[in-house]
Each structure stands twice: as C-alpha cells, then as structure tokens.
Amino acid sequence: MPSPVSADRSAAQPPGRDPVEALITQARRLKGDVDAVRRDVRHDDTDPEERWQRALYDLALHQLDDLDAHLAQLRDGPEPPPTAPAEPAEPAAALTVRPAPVGTPRGSLLSRVGTAEWDLLTDGATWSEELYRILGRDPALPALTLDELPSLVVEEDRPKLTAMVTDCLIDGRPIDGEFRVRRPDGAVRTVHMMGEPVLGPDGGTVSMWAVLRDVSALRHSQRTVHETRDSLQRHQQREQTEHRVATELQEAVLPPWRGSLRPPHRGPRTLDLAAHRLPADGGAPIGGDWYDALELADGETLLSVGDLTGHGVAVASGMATLLGAVRGMAMAGTQPGRLLALLNQLLDATVHPALGSAVCCRYRAATRTLVWGQAGHPAPLLYRDGTGCALDAPEGVLLGATPGAVYGQAEVSLVPGDLLLLHTEGLVPEDGGPAAVDRLLGLAPRFGEARDARDCVRALVEEFGGAGRVDDACVLVARVTA
Incomplete structure (x- = not known):
C-alpha cells in the first residue's frame, strides 16, 4: 500500500463503490456460510481429524475477516492529504487507516490495524489510536521513536525489526515482516508491519510510514492447523503401522x-x-x-x-x-x-x-x-x-x-x-x-x-x-x- 505522498508515485484512486460493495457482500456471505458449516463440526478433541478440520475452519474465518476489512478500506479510500500550513511544510503525512467506529469491539479486525509515521528530520513519531491499542500503550503517552520502538519487541525478534528498518531507511526497501511485542500487561502479540520510506524533493528519505496489524489470532489459527495436521499424520501413520502388524499377526496365526x-x-x-x-x-x-x-x-x-x-x-x-x-x-x-x-x-x-x-x-x-x-x-x-x-x-x-x-x-x-x-x-x-x-x-x-x-x-x-x-x-x- 504506497504512501499517497511518496515522491516517486502518485496517490492511488479507489475503484468505484458498487463493485467493491458487491465484493464485500460476497465475502460476508461466504464468511457466514463457513461459520455455519463450522458449527456443524463435532467438538471431539479426542479425534485428530476433527480437531484439524475445526482448526482449518477457524483459519478460514480469520482470513475472511481480514479480507472483509481490507475491502472496506479499499471502498473508503485513503485519507485526504492535509492542507498546506502557512508555516514551512512539515514532512508528508503517511497513509492512515480510518479510525475504528465508536463501539467497535476491541477484538474486531478494525481494532487490530494501526498506522505510524516516524519523522527522521525531527525524530518525532505519530501513531494512530488503533496502534496504541495494539501495543497496549496509553494514548496520553508520546509515540515511541524508531530508537525506542525495539524496547517493546521481544528480545529474540529485535534484530529482525532493526534489519527491516535499516533496509527501509538506507536502501529504500519496503518493509514487510513480523515481530512479537510484549505489552505492558505481559501479553505477547504478533505484529505484521508493512511500510515504505517517504522521499523528500532531493530524493533523500525524510520519514518512514507503516501499517501495523495484530495478526496474533491468525498466526495462532495457522499454528493450530499445522499442529493438528501433524497430529493427524502421526495418528494415521500409527494406524497404518498397527494395521500392518495386526495383518501380519493374523496371517501368521x-x-x-x-x-x-x-x-x-x-x-x-x-x-x-x-x-x-x-x-x-x-x-x-x-x-x-x-x-x-x-x-x-x-x-x-x-x-x-x-x-x-x-x-x-x-x-x-x-x-x-x-x-x-x-x-x-x-x-x-x-x-x-x-x-x-x-x-x-x-x-x-x-x-x-x-x-x-x-x-x-x-x-x-x-x-x-x-x-x-x-x-x-x-x-x-x-x-x-x-x-x-x-x-x-x-x-x-x-x-x-x-x-x-x-x-x-x-x-x-x-x-x-x-x-x-x-x-x-x-x-x-x-x-x-x-x-x-x-x-x-x-x-x-x-x-x-x-x-x-x-x-x-x-x-x-x-x-x-x-x-x-x-x-x-x-x-x-x-x-x-x-
């Protein structure tokens, strides 16, 4: 998702509302159908195949939740760029996701997507309200700078974040990666970060913008699918071995x-x-x-x-x-x-x-x-x-x-x-x-x-x-x- 004010590209225009509305309707209808089928699956935790099926249904629902939210963003389009102030121009603002409507549940997908921009000239940072929620920070506190951001990241993932930021700022590469953060309440969340450098008139990087998404539930569902699939494979291998041994024993007797x-x-x-x-x-x-x-x-x-x-x-x-x-x-x-x-x-x-x-x-x-x-x-x-x-x-x-x-x-x-x-x-x-x-x-x-x-x-x-x-x-x- 490029910044609408990046120096080397123009702002993308959203497609017409009617086609996107139709896609949103189809996605929500499909989500309802999948949810209805999932409810019919027996909840028998002793059967590896049924655990695997239920995990796949959960993963599909998470993916459809994401698709629904992304289509809604596509329909609404990017925020309009701010009007030019009388004072010297501030660095360009990054693309932001519209704030979640009042009453949006904390667990909904819209509350799991936030935006941020880090100004390299002033060493300042701007976070959306949703990003404060994702990271568990008090909105009254100032946003963390790029130097301070690793303090929230799980120690094993800090080199990964550092490498992504360095590649973006030094080499101009887009950011696309994940890392885990530890919130003040002790909860660990998985965050997917996508962003790009914003270039100034001279071609130098003046700021970095990013969209950060809480993908903890999605990754948990994917892990569950992998674990239950592995469990099912082990169960099937054990059944095949037992069948072979039983057959050989019967044939011998x-x-x-x-x-x-x-x-x-x-x-x-x-x-x-x-x-x-x-x-x-x-x-x-x-x-x-x-x-x-x-x-x-x-x-x-x-x-x-x-x-x-x-x-x-x-x-x-x-x-x-x-x-x-x-x-x-x-x-x-x-x-x-x-x-x-x-x-x-x-x-x-x-x-x-x-x-x-x-x-x-x-x-x-x-x-x-x-x-x-x-x-x-x-x-x-x-x-x-x-x-x-x-x-x-x-x-x-x-x-x-x-x-x-x-x-x-x-x-x-x-x-x-x-x-x-x-x-x-x-x-x-x-x-x-x-x-x-x-x-x-x-x-x-x-x-x-x-x-x-x-x-x-x-x-x-x-x-x-x-x-x-x-x-x-x-x-x-x-x-x-x-």
Missing part, C-alpha cells in the same frame, strides 16, 4: 486359505476343507475373527471359528492367544462344551477383559459324527441333497460375559456329501439375523453343483465379499468325502 486346508491325515482324507477371511472394505482395522482346522492326536478333526470384539493389534494378539488355547485344549482331548467353559474363564481372567463368540467342533471320521458347542455364535449350517438348515444350537453365552457360565454340546450324524458351513457373524450385512441365514441357505443349489469345498468358498466370496463390507468375516467349509 491363521492357516493358509489359498487352496483347501489339508490337515496331515495319516489315513484317507475324510473331509474336504477350505476357508477364507473376508476383510472389511476401505482398509478398516483388523478385527479378531479366526477360523481353524486341526487334526487331533486321536484321529478326530477340530473345526472352529470365532470372533473377539474390537479391532487392532491388541485384539489380533488376543485372538492369537485364544486360538492357541483352543488348539492346546483340543489336542488334550477336551470336548467342545468344556473347552468353551475354559475359554470363558480365560477371557474373564485377562488383564484387559473382552467379549468373544465361537463355535468349536470335533469330527469323528470313524462314525461320521460331529460334536459341537457354541458361545453366542451363529450355528453351523448343514447342506444336504440341495437344501440347507441351521443346526439346533446347544446352550452357550458370549465368552467373557458371565463368570462360571455353562456350555452345552450337541451331536449330529453326517453322511458322505454333507457340507458344513461355519462362519463369523460379520459375513452377511444383515448382522446374523434371520435374513442373513436365509441368504446363506439360499446358496444350497450352488453348493450342490460345486466340485469341492474351495468352489463353495469361492461362491461365498462372490456373494458377500464385494465393496461395502463394514467388518471382517471368516468362513470355513467342510465337506464329508468318505
């Missing part, structure tokens, strides 16, 4: 799903097995779902699926612990009902209690019987001769919900060609209700035409593995072959 699960049977293969984990859509955190198939020492086969509530590394680690306990107790000959009761005690005794659900089955190939129990989990589905049904569930509540809970078990006779489907609750979007069971039973014709268990898993993935999944899910298919 679960049996491979590519191809049929083939336990190392010592005799003829009696079950055709395949399994798969369906991840949630959009990179959601890893959950605690698992599946397992394990040949036991007595020749029986363990089949299990389950889900530990929650997401992330801690839940994946808990799932690994739980699955290890299932395998160990099954290898020791523990039957499904008793096994689930011991799992319930294990979850109840952990330092970080959690809830879980599970189905545990022991298949006896010699008699083609399935002994199974459940803990608050969807029952296995049995498909035979092109139709399907859910097995009648024995007694059982969620793991970790009730200390000392009792878990029953049931026994089912199977025949060659029968197909069992074990799955976790998140497989179907209907969250395991009757509609979910109906959709799964509706796959009976496709299962009947499948060549093996792997084809059945492929049909499940095609039906339920598309976009829009909100949770992980696991499926395990077992078909009786002999």
Whole structure:
C-alpha cells in the first residue's frame, strides 16, 4: 500500500463503490456460510481429524475477516492529504487507516490495524489510536521513536525489526515482516508491519510510514492447523503401522486359505476343507475373527471359528492367544462344551477383559459324527441333497460375559456329501439375523453343483465379499468325502 505522498508515485484512486460493495457482500456471505458449516463440526478433541478440520475452519474465518476489512478500506479510500500550513511544510503525512467506529469491539479486525509515521528530520513519531491499542500503550503517552520502538519487541525478534528498518531507511526497501511485542500487561502479540520510506524533493528519505496489524489470532489459527495436521499424520501413520502388524499377526496365526486346508491325515482324507477371511472394505482395522482346522492326536478333526470384539493389534494378539488355547485344549482331548467353559474363564481372567463368540467342533471320521458347542455364535449350517438348515444350537453365552457360565454340546450324524458351513457373524450385512441365514441357505443349489469345498468358498466370496463390507468375516467349509 504506497504512501499517497511518496515522491516517486502518485496517490492511488479507489475503484468505484458498487463493485467493491458487491465484493464485500460476497465475502460476508461466504464468511457466514463457513461459520455455519463450522458449527456443524463435532467438538471431539479426542479425534485428530476433527480437531484439524475445526482448526482449518477457524483459519478460514480469520482470513475472511481480514479480507472483509481490507475491502472496506479499499471502498473508503485513503485519507485526504492535509492542507498546506502557512508555516514551512512539515514532512508528508503517511497513509492512515480510518479510525475504528465508536463501539467497535476491541477484538474486531478494525481494532487490530494501526498506522505510524516516524519523522527522521525531527525524530518525532505519530501513531494512530488503533496502534496504541495494539501495543497496549496509553494514548496520553508520546509515540515511541524508531530508537525506542525495539524496547517493546521481544528480545529474540529485535534484530529482525532493526534489519527491516535499516533496509527501509538506507536502501529504500519496503518493509514487510513480523515481530512479537510484549505489552505492558505481559501479553505477547504478533505484529505484521508493512511500510515504505517517504522521499523528500532531493530524493533523500525524510520519514518512514507503516501499517501495523495484530495478526496474533491468525498466526495462532495457522499454528493450530499445522499442529493438528501433524497430529493427524502421526495418528494415521500409527494406524497404518498397527494395521500392518495386526495383518501380519493374523496371517501368521491363521492357516493358509489359498487352496483347501489339508490337515496331515495319516489315513484317507475324510473331509474336504477350505476357508477364507473376508476383510472389511476401505482398509478398516483388523478385527479378531479366526477360523481353524486341526487334526487331533486321536484321529478326530477340530473345526472352529470365532470372533473377539474390537479391532487392532491388541485384539489380533488376543485372538492369537485364544486360538492357541483352543488348539492346546483340543489336542488334550477336551470336548467342545468344556473347552468353551475354559475359554470363558480365560477371557474373564485377562488383564484387559473382552467379549468373544465361537463355535468349536470335533469330527469323528470313524462314525461320521460331529460334536459341537457354541458361545453366542451363529450355528453351523448343514447342506444336504440341495437344501440347507441351521443346526439346533446347544446352550452357550458370549465368552467373557458371565463368570462360571455353562456350555452345552450337541451331536449330529453326517453322511458322505454333507457340507458344513461355519462362519463369523460379520459375513452377511444383515448382522446374523434371520435374513442373513436365509441368504446363506439360499446358496444350497450352488453348493450342490460345486466340485469341492474351495468352489463353495469361492461362491461365498462372490456373494458377500464385494465393496461395502463394514467388518471382517471368516468362513470355513467342510465337506464329508468318505
């Protein structure tokens, strides 16, 4: 903003009022819209992304406040230069901002912009009323000279101010920089200073004028944006690391799903097995779902699926612990009902209690019987001769919900060609209700035409593995072959 009386340039003329008024109206309408959207943002200080969004809205509002005030100054134009006095002419007056109207709040932008001129010939200084407010000085006191001004500046910023003033007075460079001032009440404010030298008839510098603006609130908003952005980036990096670790842990614990699960049977293969984990859509955190198939020492086969509530590394680690306990107790000959009761005690005794659900089955190939129990989990589905049904569930509540809970078990006779489907609750979007069971039973014709268990898993993935999944899910298919 050049001085209207600088020797090397003429006073700028403001544009017509109507275009500027239109811009002011648009700016204020936009400010109102931004403020309305900001009020709709949830004030959840625990969410880094919401803190970052709110900080950006605050910064945008500060910028629009500045734009509004600058347009108002553009509309009103510069103060007219003073009339020439009869005495010898004083140094030219600098451009000043119109005083804030009576009743202007102390925190408004107009009260944060002031002007000053320092006369090099008389070593005098002239400050606007707004500048006294910015610097916290009593208007009854004389304005500080250029030599005295650094006394208000924070010590670390004094060299910066000195360099700006020297460049302006000696080299004729415009001033454009910031420094911090410490007010008499102890408050520290950030001041942005813009100015130019005023040249006399001989081309020498006779005075320096400047516009000083309190940008403390603006800089605070910018710092908040930077800090919340950095916090959000750290939060996202931590989430990515936790997701990677949880994924690696889950992949290390679960049996491979590519191809049929083939336990190392010592005799003829009696079950055709395949399994798969369906991840949630959009990179959601890893959950605690698992599946397992394990040949036991007595020749029986363990089949299990389950889900530990929650997401992330801690839940994946808990799932690994739980699955290890299932395998160990099954290898020791523990039957499904008793096994689930011991799992319930294990979850109840952990330092970080959690809830879980599970189905545990022991298949006896010699008699083609399935002994199974459940803990608050969807029952296995049995498909035979092109139709399907859910097995009648024995007694059982969620793991970790009730200390000392009792878990029953049931026994089912199977025949060659029968197909069992074990799955976790998140497989179907209907969250395991009757509609979910109906959709799964509706796959009976496709299962009947499948060549093996792997084809059945492929049909499940095609039906339920598309976009829009909100949770992980696991499926395990077992078909009786002999």
